[in-house]
Amino acid sequence: MGSSLLTTAYRRFIGRLLIGRSKPKPTTSASASLQALTAAALSLPGLMSSPVHAAEEEAGFSYGYYQESNRNLFGVKSRFKPIEVNSLLGSSKIKLSDRVKFAFNYTKDTWSGASPIATAPLSFGGNKEGGVISGATPFLQNNNVVFDRQLNPLIRNPLTNTYVKDTQLVHTISSASPETRNQGDFKLSYEWNEAVLDVGGGISVENDYESRFGNLAGRWDLNRKLTSLNLGLSYTNSDTRAILDHDATPYIWDTSGGFNVHNITSNSSQITKQGGNTILKGNRQDWGTVFGVTQVVNEHAQIEASVGYTRSSGYMANPYKTVEAAFVNPLQTGDVLSGVAIGLLEKRPDMRNQWTENLRYVQHIDGLDAALHFDYRFFHDDWGINAHTFEADWVQPLGNNWTITPKVRYYSQSAADFYTPYIVSTQALIHNVVDASGRPVLVSADHPNNGQVYFRDQYFNLIDAKGNIVDETIVNPINKTAPFDAGKLPANYSSDQRLSGFGALSGGITLSKQFAKGITLEASAEYYTHAGSLKLGGGGEGSYADYNSYMVNGVLKVDLSTLSMAGSGHGEHSHHGHHGSHAPAGVMFDHMLDKSGDVMVGARYMRASQGGSMLHGLNDVSDQAIVNNGCEGNPCFDTSSGMNMNMIMLDLMYAPTDWLTLMLMPQFVDMNMTTRVLNGAPTATFDQQALIDHHTLHEHTTGGIGDTGMYAMVKLFDEADHHLHATLGLSAPTGDVGVKFRDTHRIDVGFQHYGMQLGSGTWDFKPSITYTGKMDKYSWGAQFNTTVRLENKNESGFAFGNIFQSTAWGSYSLLDWLSASVRGVYTVQGSVSGAYNGTFNRLGPLDYASNYGGRFWDVGFGLNAFVPTGDLQGNNLSFEWLQPVSNDVNGYQLPSSGALSATWSYAF
Amino acid sequence: MKTTYALATLLFALVVCASGCAPVAPWQRGKLAKPQMSLDPYPIQSTFHAHIYNSREAASGSSSAGGGGCGCY
Numbered sequence: 001m002g003s004s005l006l007t008t009a010y011r012r013f014i015g016r017l018l019i020g021r022s023k024p025k026p027t028t029s030a031s032a033s034l035q036a037l038t039a040a041a042l043s044l045p046g047l048m049s050s051p052v053h054a055a056e057e058e059a060g061f062s063y064g065y066y067q068e069s070n071r072n073l074f075g076v077k078s079r080f081k082p083i084e085v086n087s088l089l090g091s092s093k094i095k096l097s098d099r100v101k102f103a104f105n106y107t108k109d110t111w112s113g114a115s116p117i118a119t120a121p122l123s124f125g126g127n128k129e130g131g132v133i134s135g136a137t138p139f140l141q142n143n144n145v146v147f148d149r150q151l152n153p154l155i156r157n158p159l160t161n162t163y164v165k166d167t168q169l170v171h172t173i174s175s176a177s178p179e180t181r182n183q184g185d186f187k188l189s190y191e192w193n194e195a196v197l198d199v200g201g202g203i204s205v206e207n208d209y210e211s212r213f214g215n216l217a218g219r220w221d222l223n224r225k226l227t228s229l230n231l232g233l234s235y236t237n238s239d240t241r242a243i244l245d246h247d248a249t250p251y252i253w254d255t256s257g258g259f260n261v262h263n264i265t266s267n268s269s270q271i272t273k274q275g276g277n278t279i280l281k282g283n284r285q286d287w288g289t290v291f292g293v294t295q296v297v298n299e300h301a302q303i304e305a306s307v308g309y310t311r312s313s314g315y316m317a318n319p320y321k322t323v324e325a326a327f328v329n330p331l332q333t334g335d336v337l338s339g340v341a342i343g344l345l346e347k348r349p350d351m352r353n354q355w356t357e358n359l360r361y362v363q364h365i366d367g368l369d370a371a372l373h374f375d376y377r378f379f380h381d382d383w384g385i386n387a388h389t390f391e392a393d394w395v396q397p398l399g400n401n402w403t404i405t406p407k408v409r410y411y412s413q414s415a416a417d418f419y420t421p422y423i424v425s426t427q428a429l430i431h432n433v434v435d436a437s438g439r440p441v442l443v444s445a446d447h448p449n450n451g452q453v454y455f456r457d458q459y460f461n462l463i464d465a466k467g468n469i470v471d472e473t474i475v476n477p478i479n480k481t482a483p484f485d486a487g488k489l490p491a492n493y494s495s496d497q498r499l500s501g502f503g504a505l506s507g508g509i510t511l512s513k514q515f516a517k518g519i520t521l522e523a524s525a526e527y528y529t530h531a532g533s534l535k536l537g538g539g540g541e542g543s544y545a546d547y548n549s550y551m552v553n554g555v556l557k558v559d560l561s562t563l564s565m566a567g568s569g570h571g572e573h574s575h576h577g578h579h580g581s582h583a584p585a586g587v588m589f590d591h592m593l594d595k596s597g598d599v600m601v602g603a604r605y606m607r608a609s610q611g612g613s614m615l616h617g618l619n620d621v622s623d624q625a626i627v628n629n630g631c632e633g634n635p636c637f638d639t640s641s642g643m644n645m646n647m648i649m650l651d652l653m654y655a656p657t658d659w660l661t662l663m664l665m666p667q668f669v670d671m672n673m674t675t676r677v678l679n680g681a682p683t684a685t686f687d688q689q690a691l692i693d694h695h696t697l698h699e700h701t702t703g704g705i706g707d708t709g710m711y712a713m714v715k716l717f718d719e720a721d722h723h724l725h726a727t728l729g730l731s732a733p734t735g736d737v738g739v740k741f742r743d744t745h746r747i748d749v750g751f752q753h754y755g756m757q758l759g760s761g762t763w764d765f766k767p768s769i770t771y772t773g774k775m776d777k778y779s780w781g782a783q784f785n786t787t788v789r790l791e792n793k794n795e796s797g798f799a800f801g802n803i804f805q806s807t808a809w810g811s812y813s814l815l816d817w818l819s820a821s822v823r824g825v826y827t828v829q830g831s832v833s834g835a836y837n838g839t840f841n842r843l844g845p846l847d848y849a850s851n852y853g854g855r856f857w858d859v860g861f862g863l864n865a866f867v868p869t870g871d872l873q874g875n876n877l878s879f880e881w882l883q884p885v886s887n888d889v890n891g892y893q894l895p896s897s898g899a900l901s902a903t904w905s906y907a908f
Numbered sequence: 909m910k911t912t913y914a915l916a917t918l919l920f921a922l923v924v925c926a927s928g929c930a931p932v933a934p935w936q937r938g939k940l941a942k943p944q945m946s947l948d949p950y951p952i953q954s955t956f957h958a959h960i961y962n963s964r965e966a967a968s969g970s971s972s973a974g975g976g977g978c979g980c981y
Contacts, residue, residue, distance in 0.1 A: 054978035064956045087956060109959075226932060294947070298930040299939055304947055356967070360947055364939045371944035387967035395944035403944065413966055498966050510950060524953050530964065553962055555952050 055093070055518065055559035056101070057871060059906065061603065061650060062089040063668070063705075064553040071171045072544050074122055080114030080173055082547075086704045088668050090603065090647060094560070095871060097151040101189040105202075107533035108648070109848070110670055110703030112178035112739075116171035117343075119421040119495040119545075120151035121145075123166045124341055143341040145326050151424050154327075154336060163336050169421050171497075171543050172324070178739065180670045181206040185213075194221045207701065211238035228294040230306070236286040240269075242319035243698065244278045244345075249619040268315040268350040276697050277640045280345075283317025285796040292358070299363040308356040317348040323495045324422040327429035327484055331554075340429040346494040354381040362875040364371070370396040383419035385499070388536060401514040405499070407526070408507050412536035415501035418492035421541075427488055430480040442477040453480065500541040503534025518559030525552045556650075558601050558906060561871055583781050584809055584821040584862035585880035587903035589663075589727040589768050590781065592713045593907070595656035602651035602905030610643040611897040614845075618888045625628070630845040637684055637692050638844040640894050641676040643755065645669065647706065651905065660714040669735065670703030671756050691749060691841050695739070702752055706735040707759035709766065713890060722773045729766035731787070735759020737796045750839030753846050754798065754832055761794025777813040782806070797837030801830020809860070817868060823860035825882070829853040831890045851891035856895075858882045876905045 062797030064087040070078070088108040096102050124143050146154045146163060155166040171359035185202025215234035222229065269282035290461030292306025323346050328339035361374045372394055379387040391409040398404055433441045435455070442454040442462070454470065454477050457463050462472045508526025515521070529548045583590035586606070593600055613620045616629075623639075630636045648665040656662065675695040684692055709731045717724040735758035741749035768785030787803040802826070811821035832849035845851045867873050881902045887895040932940070939945060948954055 060952050062952045062956060066960055085960075087959070089952060089955065091952065224934070296937075296940060299936050300930055302940060302945070302947070362945050362947060364942070364945055369942075371942070371949075373947075373949075377967070381966075383966075385966045387965070389967065393949075395949050397944060405949070411961070411965060411967075416966070478916050498964060504965065510953060512950070522950060522953065526957070549964075551957070553953055553956050555950075557952070578923075620916075 006872045012387045013729045051086070055557070055561060057095055057560040057804055058087070058091075058093045058557055059560060059601075059904075060091040060555060060557045062091075062553060062555040063087070063666075064089075064550045064551060066549060068115075068549040071116065071173060071547055071549050073173070074168065074170055074544075078114070078173055081112075083111060083113040083115050084112040085109060086668070090648075093310070099191045101191070103187040103189075103200075105183075105185050107183040107185075107204075108668070108670065108703075109181045110178060110701075112702075114173045116495075116497060117174040117320060118172040118322045118324045119169055120172055120341070121166065121422065122168040122170045123155035123326065124326075141707035145339050145341045147326070147328055147337045147339060147424065149335060149337065151328065151337075151426075167490060169542055171545065174320075178702045179207060180701050181209075186709040194225075195219060200435060207699065208242040209238065209240050211236060213237070223822070226296040230290070230292040230294065232288075232290040234286075234288045236284075238284045238286075240280065240282040240284070240315055242280045244271075244280055244319060262376075269317070269319075273771070276693065280319045282317075282319075284312065284314035284316055286312045300366070302362050304358070306358045308354075308358070310352075310354045310356075310547050312354070313353040314350055316350065316352060317346050317494065318496055320346070321346045321491045321494065321496050323420065325489070326422065326424045328424060328426055329428040329431075330426040331336055339424075342429065344423075344489075344493075346496065347492050348494055349383065349492050352381055352383055354379065356380075366471060368396060370394055379413075383499070384415070385413055387411065387413035403512045404511075405510040406507070407509065408505075410503070412503040412504050412534065413501065414539075415541070416494065416499040418490060418494060418495075419499045419501075419755075420490070420493050421495050421500075423489065423493055425484065425489055427484050429484055430481045431484075433482050434645070441480040444478045445476040445478045448478070448480070497541075497545055500529055500532070500545065501535050502532045502540045502545070503536060504528060504530045505534055518561075519599070519601070519908075520555075520557040520559075522555040522557070523553070526550065556601070556652075560875070560906065581742075582864050582866070582876055582878060582905075583770075583772065583783075584811070584823050584864070585878040585903045586823070586825075586862070586882050586899065587781075587783060587809070588862055589711060589713060589729070589785070590770055590772065590783065592661040592715055592723075592725050593653055594658070596655055596657045598653075598908065600651070600905055600907045602653070602903060604647075604649040604901065604903045606645075606647045606649075606653060606899060606901045608645045608647075608899040610640070610894045612895060614639060614892055615887055615889045616892050617896050618886070621892060623681075626892050627678050627680050627682070630851070631842065632848045632850060634842060635679055636844050637681045637688065638675050638677050638695055639892075640844070640846050641674045641751075643671065643673040643894065645671045651903075661713040663709075663711040663713065665711065666734075667706040667708070668704070669706040669758055670701065672699050672701045673753065673756060674699050678844070688841075688843065692843060694749060695843065700741070700752065700756060702739050702756045702758060704736055704739075704758050707764075708732045708734045710767070715885045721775055722771070722827075724769070724771045727766075727770065727785075729768070731760065731764040731766055733759050733761050733763060733794065735761070737761030748839050750841055751796065751836045754800075754836075754849075754852065755846065757796070760789065760800050761796060761873045762789045762791040762799050764789050778810065779813075779819075780808075780810040782808040793834040798832050798834035798849065800832055803827065803829045811862075811864070817866050819864045819866075821862040821864065821880070823862065823880070823882075825856075825858045825860065827856045829856075845892040846894075851893050852887075854887065854889035854893070856884065856888070856896065857886040858884050858899075862897040862901075874907050876903075876907075878903050 007397055059825050066083075066085040066087070068082040068084070070082050086109065089105065091103070091105040093101065093103045124145055144158070148154055148163075150163060152165050152167055154163040156163055173824050181204060183202060183204035185200060187198050187200035189196055189198045196219045198217040199215070200217075200901050201212075204211040213234060213236040215232060217230065217232040220229045221227070269280055271278060271280050273279070288308065288310035290306055290308040292304055294302065294304040296302045322343035324341055325344050326339045326341040332338070337476045357378045359786075361378045363372045363374075364370075365372060373392065375389070375391040377389040379385070379389070385867075389409070389411050391407065393407045395403060395405045408606060435441055439455050442456070444450070444452060444454075453465055454464055454475060461469045462475060462477055464470050506526055506528035508524060510522060510524035512520060512522040527544075527548070527550045531546045532542055534540065585604070588604075615621060616625065626639060627636045630639070647667055647669045652664045657789050677692065709729055711727050711729040712727050713727045715723075715725050737757040737759060739757055741752055765788045766785065768783055770781065770783040772781035773779065784806050786805070789799045789802060791799060793799050805825065807823060807825040809821050809823035811819050813819045831851070831853040835849055840847070842848065860880050860882045862878060864876070864878035867875045882899040882901070884896045884898060889895060943949060
């Protein structure tokens with residue numbers, strides 16, 4: 001049978017494991033091996049992962065992309081693109097000591113595109129205006145709508161001028177500007193022999209939402225680690241601070257206040273007006289707990305069962321979702337009832353209790369050495385939602401360290417009690433106020449709120465409250481009106497698709513390959529379909545709400561402890577050439593790999609900011625000068641007041657020979673910019689003013705994949721103390737240069753500013769030459785590099801200027817693991833050539849091509865830390881701050897106010 | 909009603925354990941230690957997928973209480 005072979009193989013595997021760790025005490029051979037085996041087996045850290053394959057110390061990078069399909073708009077062509085999301089994750093796990101582990105994760109998501117803001121009968125015409133096909137902002141306001149006596153929506157047939165029942169529903173789609181989220185979280189673990197305690201926390205930040213969380217978890221192993229008990233506790237506190245869509249706010253009513261009131265406090269949220277924006281604030285708290293049992297069933301299987309409870313309170317609605325509400329006066333006669341439809345901000349309960357029960361089962365399939373995973377979850381809350389999740393995965397090793405895992409998942413949920421596609425309320429939207437005896441109350445049209453009321457006597461004279469006749473022509477009377485009675489609406493209502501009844505089916509596949517030197521690559525793809533018809537038991541939402549999506553993901557994992565396990569000889573040798581000769585963090589292509597077969601993985605983060613006062617050439621410039629001269633003869637209305645750009649790059653280096661190193665550098669960028677009005681700007685037209693408000697009242701954000709660099713570094717000269725190499729590089733325009741603003745005030749705002757696009761859009765040639773030298777504790781270097789655009793315009797019609805840069809630095813070893821550096825940089829960049837070839841509104845200097853580029857001097861101060869020995873040897877971390885010294889800009893620009901670079905690299 | 913579900917699941921697990929759980933000696937745990945047998949063989953991918961599912965489905969949470977931000981598109 002295979003068991004004796006397995007036992008021998010297992011003993012050999014454990015034996016190899018033991019060599020790298022402590023040696024067992026010498027006793028008689030039989031009992032020694034048994035002791036060793038038992039000790040090793042009992043030190044297996046729980047049943048979740050094995051000590052060799054799941055690295056104890058690891059760095060991981062993941063990039064994921066998610067894209068939804070268009071919603072069915074029944075023939076209306078929408079200009080909006082559906083939601084797409086880019087997600088970046090960097091994770092690290094390190095051992096601080098034998099029993100203490102630390103894990104840190106950083107997540108960045110950027111998303112843009114359109115999603116449903118409301119649902120309405122197709123006859124309400126929410127996605128088009130006056131019959132003209134457009135993708136303009138949703139038409140939520142004061143729609144005149146018609147119903148039959150059973151309150152079914154009717155649509156008018158223009159040819160026959162009759163009304164026909166049409167109960168077809170449709171989503172009203174609205175687009176949000178691009179958004180970015182950043183999250184950092186950590187976990188600290190302490191391990192005893194039979195138990196583990198974790199404490200963790202983190203923070204997630206977006207423009208309109210900030211969430212802080214903390215958690216505690218413990219695991220207790222019983223029964224010779226055949227059984228584990230898990231208990232977890234978490235607390236999350238989140239703040240919403242949303243700028244309500246100002247195209248919709250005149251028409252979005254907070255129902256607790258009624259008629260156009262924007263500063264009524266409801267139980268869990270508050271609406272205020274600040275500087276031209278309408279802001280909704282809310283807070284939310286979640287307490288959660290999970291208890292689980294993991295049990296080894298037999299040699300081939302284990303099972304985990306857990307229950308969880310979460311209690312959420314506070315503001316849990318979505319400030320960007322509304323419910324279309326039609327007000328129909330029931331006192332009308334006839335078969336066709338007319339009404340007025342408006343959008344109401346959705347209203348959800350401020351308490352939610354949720355329970356989950358989970359079951360996970362893993363079974364080993366002997367013949368194929370595969371593992372079948374089966375997961376089931378049941379979710380239940382007091383909002384009326386019951387949901388089932390079924391998932392099955394088949395993890396199949398294919399030999400040569402390849403693994404393939406197909407997966408299928410089915411999800412079904414029932415609708416929330418207060419979910420409704422739209423509301424019909426049998427009352428008038430606005431009614432005329434009458435007094436106790438039924439007399440209509442009148443007010444002055446010019447001063448309707450001054451408290452003076454008037455009536456008509458039996459001769460139709462206008463009288464005041466005391467009964468005196470007053471002059472109609474002075475008073476100018478109109479009916480006093482009052483809004484609908486909010487108490488007649490349902491207590492809570494939402495048309496958010498997430499709360500509707502539906503089912504979702506998805507299928508995916510993951511491929512993974514483990515390379516030598518502890519590098520693992522994983523890639524996955526999944527296709528997901530959401531449909532009301534897929535709901536378990538039927539009764540789901542109509543097919544108008546169906547959509548599909550796909551998600552793809554790539555992961556790179558680096559096992560940081562491979563070097564320390566295999567012994568330290570290789571590590572020291574390969575770092576001999578690098579020690580102390582890493583250039584400051586802001587310099588790229590500064591070092592090559594020593595020997596054929598070497599691999600290096602690194603991550604680079606850079607944050608560059610612009611701010612301070614506007615410059616023309618070398619000098620500060622006044623607003624009036626900018627207005628007059630900054631826009632190539634046209635008037636200037638606004639200018640940028642600040643900009644930040646974050647770039648995350650992955651450096652993947654491989655040396656196929658001793659004299660050649662190849663490097664691949666994908667990157668992810670996100671940018672934000674604030675704009676202000678120029679003092680002394682001329683009066684703008686109505687449309688221009690709408691655009692200026694749109695720019696100056698909101699911070700703009702873009703983010704996503706940037707351009708990808710491919711480089712070949714060739715060793716020209718390499719002695720003990722001096723090194724010279726040349727780099728030939730090509731930058732591929734994988735960064736989107738067609739990023740546009742969302743519409744505002746039904747105006748197509750067009751392209752985002754040149755500097756907010758995600759790349760250059762052109763293939764760029766990037767050659768450079770680098771010299772480094774060292775002596776004792778000193779090291780130094782210099783580099784010339786250039787970026788030459790190989791096309792004179794990209795697909796959006798423009799190209800950035802060429803760049804030439806020269807830099808020199810010196811560094812000194814303060815300690816054997818720490819060095820400090822000083823650097824000077826001179827950069828020349830040309831201005832933009834061409835201009836956007838589509839809708840583009842030129843309102844300020846940054847919209848004109850001549851206001852780009854210049855000549856810049858910067859000084860850099862840096863620190864570099866290197867781990868020479870120990871578990872983490874081979875890791876290098878450096879920081880540099882680049883301070884601008886002289887900015888000589890072309891035209892009128894906001895200058896650089898500094899840049900921070902941080903790099904991490906790990907050589908094998 | 910909800911506590912019944914909770915207890916039912918726990919009971920199910922205990923029953924499975926009691927009836928079908930063979931005592932497994934340390935040297936027999938080779939298969940269980942394989943990477944494909946870990947309860948979550950692709951933790952980084954799971955985080956990515958979970959975030960997408962939580963943004964489009966009402967059922968939230970997982971078998972560990974983590975907490976986290978929204979990023980709800």
